[in-house]
Amino acid sequence: MKLKVTACIGSLIVLLSICMFISCQSDEQIEFNRYYSLGNLIYQQHCQNCHGAQGEGLRGLIPPLNDPAFLKANKTNLACLVKNGLTGKITVNGKSFEGEMLPVDLPSVEIAEVLTYINNSFGNKTREVTTRQVELDLKTCR
Amino acid sequence: MKSLAVTVVAAVLLSGCQLNGGKKALPILGERHAITKNVNGSQVTDTVYHTIPPIKYINQYGDSVDNKKLDGNIYVADFFFTTCPSICPIMQRNMLNVYNEFKNTPGFKIISYTIDPQHDSVPVLNKYAEKLGISGNTWWLVQGSKNETYQLAKSYLVSVQEKNPAGEYIHDGYFILIDKQKRIRGTYEGTDPKEVSKLIDDIKILKAEPAVKTQ
Numbered sequence: 001m002k003l004k005v006t007a008c009i010g011s012l013i014v015l016l017s018i019c020m021f022i023s024c025q026s027d028e029q030i031e032f033n034r035y036y037s038l039g040n041l042i043y044q045q046h047c048q049n050c051h052g053a054q055g056e057g058l059r060g061l062i063p064p065l066n067d068p069a070f071l072k073a074n075k076t077n078l079a080c081l082v083k084n085g086l087t088g089k090i091t092v093n094g095k096s097f098e099g100e101m102l103p104v105d106l107p108s109v110e111i112a113e114v115l116t117y118i119n120n121s122f123g124n125k126t127r128e129v130t131t132r133q134v135e136l137d138l139k140t141c142r
Numbered sequence: 143m144k145s146l147a148v149t150v151v152a153a154v155l156l157s158g159c160q161l162n163g164g165k166k167a168l169p170i171l172g173e174r175h176a177i178t179k180n181v182n183g184s185q186v187t188d189t190v191y192h193t194i195p196p197i198k199y200i201n202q203y204g205d206s207v208d209n210k211k212l213d214g215n216i217y218v219a220d221f222f223f224t225t226c227p228s229i230c231p232i233m234q235r236n237m238l239n240v241y242n243e244f245k246n247t248p249g250f251k252i253i254s255y256t257i258d259p260q261h262d263s264v265p266v267l268n269k270y271a272e273k274l275g276i277s278g279n280t281w282w283l284v285q286g287s288k289n290e291t292y293q294l295a296k297s298y299l300v301s302v303q304e305k306n307p308a309g310e311y312i313h314d315g316y317f318i319l320i321d322k323q324k325r326i327r328g329t330y331e332g333t334d335p336k337e338v339s340k341l342i343d344d345i346k347i348l349k350a351e352p353a354v355k356t357q
Binding site for chain 2: 049050052058059060061062100102
């Protein structure tokens with residue numbers, strides 16, 4: 001009987017601390033999760049056909065999205081690449097690609113969401129890309 | 143009673159195994175008609191199946207591809223174009239699985255017809271094949287007359303259309319399995335990895351099919 005009561009209290013404590021942990025999640029974390037989840041849906045709809053479910057690309061035809069160096073070097077240009085498309089030669093993971101990526105006409109908030117997803121998937125790990133940042137970047141497209 | 147149920151279940155399971163495991167035959171698709179001919183003085187009725195008509199194309203190496211080159215082969219056909227932004231990359235990703243499975247198998251080919259021959263010249267197809275990482279003579283990317291290709295698509299039971307007002311080509315993503323007699327033995331949605339796995343299984347079944355006299 002005593003054992004049962006102890007087990008009961010024990011599980012109650014565990015449950016309580018889980019609840020506390022979840023409610024303690026910062027607003028930023030919740031916002032990040034929201035961007036990431038919505039970004040995943042946008043990725044499936046607009047990017048996955050070519051770049052693949054794992055961001056693996058397609059051999060020498062379509063570049064993968066798992067090169068942190070490329071993402072870093074083009075950090076403020078990524079929104080422009082999505083919005084305006086891309087032609088010409090680029091180097092990803094040390095491999096040269098030449099082709100055309102068609103523009104994807106998305107509102108800034110959706111560009112921010114999909115970039116948040118890409119920048120935190122396929123082995124990439126950066127912070128959330130905010131809508132404000134996307135709007136700023138789009139003003140200075142190269 | 144219980145043992146009866148067990149027996150019934152076992153029987154059903156066993157018959158299921160037999161259907162899948164042993165001598166499953168692929169269907170022959172397309173229109174067919176019967177002909178009656180006189181063989182050695184007696185009337186014989188035979189079925190004539192739909193077949194792929196003679197073709198005249200050029201592959202990514204600049205070599206001609208015609209029915210003679212395909213004789214004795216089973217092959218998978220699809221329709222694509224190199225600048226296709228929508229379904230083609232998925233189709234190619236899935237076709238690569240078929241290619242990797244059978245690239246060293248004699249008597250097997252993949253024929254990808256471009257529906258945009260004006261852009262997809264032999265050098266363009268050659269470069270595309272190289273970037274796709276395919277070599278040798280298992281997978282041919284072929285180009286020919288646009289009209290002929292659009293007509294040919296119909297005989298593969300595939301729908302392709304001219305550019306729409308937005309400048310896009312609309313085409314089906316089907317992979318079509320053709321046997322040595324140039325008959326259609328299966329159609330598979332090339333964008334669906336599960337259907338493409340079934341295609342790989344069906345190619346093995348077709349390869350194991352006993353040789354039949356050509357009509």
